[in-house]
Amino acid sequence: METLQLRSRNWFGRTGKDGFIYRAWMKNQGIPADMFEGxxxxxxxxxxxxxxxxxxxxxxxxxxxxxxxxxxxxxxxxxxxxxxxxxxxxxxxxxxxxxxxxxxxxxxxxxxxxxxxxxxxxxxxxxxxxxxxxxxxxxxxxxxxxxxxKGHWKGKDIGTSDVWRFDVAHKLGQITPQEFVEAEACMARxxxxxxxxxxxxxxxxxxxxxxxxxxxxxxxxxxxxxxxxxxxxxxxxxxxxxxxxxxxxxxxxxxxxxxxxxxxxxxxxxxxxxxxxxxxxxxxxxxxxxxxxxxxxxxxxxxxxxxxxxxxxxxxxxxxxxxxxxxxxxxxxxxxxxxxxxxxxxxxxxAAAEVYDRNVISTMQQPFKPESGIVVVKGNLAPNGAVIKPSAASPTLLKHSGKAVVFENIEDYHARIDDPALDIEATSIMVLKNVGPKGYPGMAEVGNMALPKKLLEQGVTDMVRISDGRMSGTGFGTVVLHVSPEAAVGGPLGLVQNGDVISLDAHNRTLQLEVSEEELAVRRAAWKQTEKMHTRGYVHLYQTHVEQAHLGADMDFLKGGSGSEVARDSH
Incomplete structure (x- = not known):
């Protein structure tokens, strides 16, 4: 075993005081001596x-x-x-x-x-x-x-994706508050x-x-x-x-x-x-x-x-x-x-794997759905890219133009989304700013914004939604996410105003803000950072060093492995 040059031998293979200390304190857990022998x-x-x-x-x-x-x-x-x-x-x-x-x-x-x-x-x-x-x-x-x-509720199989459906049904009075609570235990069982x-x-x-x-x-x-x-x-x-x-x-x-x-x-x-x-x-x-x-x-x-x-x-x-x-x-x-x-x-x-249910696993020649994967869209609204999941979207909305209804941050969204006076239509595009890596901070899963109650009551089930945040993997809808650069660092998303026309064409991989470059230059000159930058602790470290979404939102000083060096001795 010694020929393997085990890292652990730099601790447990030592003689003298150091080896004594490393092994002795481990032995107080009842570990036999031969466990330390290579x-x-x-x-x-x-x-x-x-x-x-x-x-x-x-x-x-x-x-x-x-x-x-x-x-x-x-x-x-x-x-x-x-x-x-x-x-x-x-x-x-x-x-x-x-x-x-x-x-x-x-x-x-x-x-x-x-x-x-x-x-x-x-x-x-x-x-x-x-x-x-x-x-x-x-x-x-x-x-x-x-x-x-999988959960079971009232004779139906349910899972986490049903949380969004239950929420809509609850808002519309289709299920009672008691039924809403009952479903909790039925789902996570x-x-x-x-x-x-x-x-x-x-x-x-x-x-x-x-x-x-x-x-x-x-x-x-x-x-x-x-x-x-x-x-x-x-x-x-x-x-x-x-x-x-x-x-x-x-x-x-x-x-x-x-x-x-x-x-x-x-x-x-x-x-x-x-x-x-x-x-x-x-x-x-x-x-x-x-x-x-x-x-x-x-x-x-x-x-x-x-x-x-x-x-x-x-x-x-x-x-x-x-x-x-x-x-x-x-x-x-x-x-x-x-x-x-x-x-x-x-x-x-x-090689030996078999498919036992073609309703669950289909073939490449006859798939469950023809479109899948992750589509990356780019344009003047997302110069570094944004992502959309076609398999969870409405096919009719994958190519769509509409007027922007802008929420400056998540608090603004919560305050106004169910206001009957909100100027929004089924063809509108909902835009949520300042929920990216630095802006939130942490890039929360708020991108699949719930639709306004007044549109839900009209039977609207999906709308184009755009943000610099993320979406829960259990969510669904025509949602454009991870817009980069984010609004909080002065990205184009931060310049969008109510009424601006936005064009999404997922088939051609484009996301365009239909505003002239001259107007955008004026807005850019007037832009000011509104989101709080923290001054202490881990959150300060995060906001100071986190990279943008298109790079993985890791900290810049953590990229690149440095191998398994043994820590410097302290004894």
Whole structure:
């Protein structure tokens, strides 16, 4: 084992006082002496927290990982990092994604671990943990928490995407307040993250498509015993990865990122995928830009009939063959030779996969929907790009011109959206400013603005909405997001005024503000920053260093991995 040059030997392999200290204090946990004799030390990075309900079952998964590590001759050590509960953290979990990545990076770098298993499930826990691990670049394997089982309410299957439908029905008096509350427990009835292809499921799919997990990680339900089996097998495998020196940089090649983009298109993944994959690429040192998401999504239809783009749920995807079955359908275009965490290629992992339900997983020749993926639109309103998800949009609105109804910030939106006097029509385009990375701060999921009550009462179900913020992966509608540069830094979005005509043409990838350059120059000269810039703490650090959405909204000083150097001795 010494020939492996394990990082942990710089701690536990020492003689004299230093070795004594490193081993003695660990032994107070009842660890036998032979555990320190050259066994690969496997860190289990756990985002368990009762404030992160999606990850509340991770103590059990961690125990399963430990079993696997011990069976393979490794030494498991579990450690916590900051956990981000999407449903509870204010002002938005995205504000703290980069902070958690720093926590993960420094926790790994400073401690005697040779390989790491990342336990992540809720939306931001996955990209933050992967980003942090990339910056250290040691053997790493990801385990997602798995989706909750689909809910049942009044004889119907329900999931997180129904939150938006329940909200509309409640506003219109179609369901009572009591029924609204009753639906809460009916929807979130088991452990796990959202049951639909929201951001959490998209991130689980992303890591499997990148090759960072064992096959079927993406869709095994959290409540299914096979999630624990996968965790135990992952514990065994990470020990072998250390012996093989199979580091993240060997898996996260350009081909891996292209695979992830193509698979995301086929499964109707969240637009948040763009901003997280860009950040991961920046950490591991792979050249990736926003246009790649359009390029590699083109001509890939929607194969997975999963909400919010479809009808079914993540557990249905698993029962129908899981992600390997989807990827096998794409074998003619995917990089089948991309290496994955189990040492096999993507093609080898999917070769034996079968589709058991064509209502859930369709073929490339007869897809569920012809349009999918992420479309990147550019123009004078979004010089650096903005994104839209066609599979969740209304086809008739993908090419649309209308007059802008402008909300200067989220407070302005909440104050006026249901005002009967609001000057808005079904053909209007709703514009929300100052909800980007610096402006919110943190780029909140407020882009899929709820429609005005008076239009809902008229039967309007969708409108074009544009913002520099994000949208929940569980949401749907014709929503243009991630407009870059954002309003808070003087981007063109900040210059839009009520009544301006905006033209969206997703088919031709354009987003244009129909205002003359002369008029825009006048507005630009008069523009003043209105959003508060914080002067202390992490939020100040974030606002000072966060990059724009088209670059992944990571901090500028975190891009580029620096390897797994051993921390300087302090004894």
């Amino acid at each position: 066994k690969p030390v496997i860190g289990i990075c756990n985002t368990w927290s009762e404030l992160t309900p999606c990850n509340a079952h991770f103590r059990e998964l961690a125990e399963a990982v430990k079993k696997g590590v011990l069976e393979a001759g490794g030494f498991p050590v579990e450690f916590p990092v900051m956990s981000l509960g999407e449903t509870l953290v204010k002002p938005t979990a995205m504000l703290y994604r980069n902070l958690v990545s720093m926590d993960v990076e420094e926790s790994i770098r400073a401690n005697p671990v040779d390989g790491v298993v990342l336990l992540c499930g809720c939306d931001k826990t996955t990209p933050s943990l992967v980003m942090g691990a990339c910056s250290v670049n040691i053997p790493t394997l990801v385990i997602s928490g798995g989706p909750m089982l 088991t452990q796990g993250h959202c049951a639909v292809m929201g951001t959490a499921s998209t991130m689980a799919t992303m890591v499997e498509a990148l090759g960072l997990s064992l096959p079927n990680n993406a869709s095994i339900p959290a409540a299914d015993a096979r999630r624990k089996v996968l965790s135990q097998l992952s514990g065994r495998r990470i020990v072998e990865m250390v012996k093989e020196d199979l580091t993240l940089s060997k898996i996260l090649t350009r081909k891996a990122f292209e695979n992830a983009i193509m698979v995301n298109a086929a499964i109707g993944g969240s637009t948040n995928f763009v901003i997280h994959l860009l950040a991961i690429a920046g950490r591991i040192g792979i050249e990736l830009n926003i246009d790649d998401f359009d390029k590699y999504s083109q001509n890939i239809p929607l194969l997975a009939n999963i909400q919010p783009s479809g009808e079914n749920y993540m557990e249905d995807l698993y029962y129908s063959g899981g992600l390997p079955a989807v990827i096998k359908e794409m074998k003619a275009i995917i990089h089948n030779d991309a290496i994955t965490a189990n040492g096999k290629t993507m093609g080898e992992n999917c």
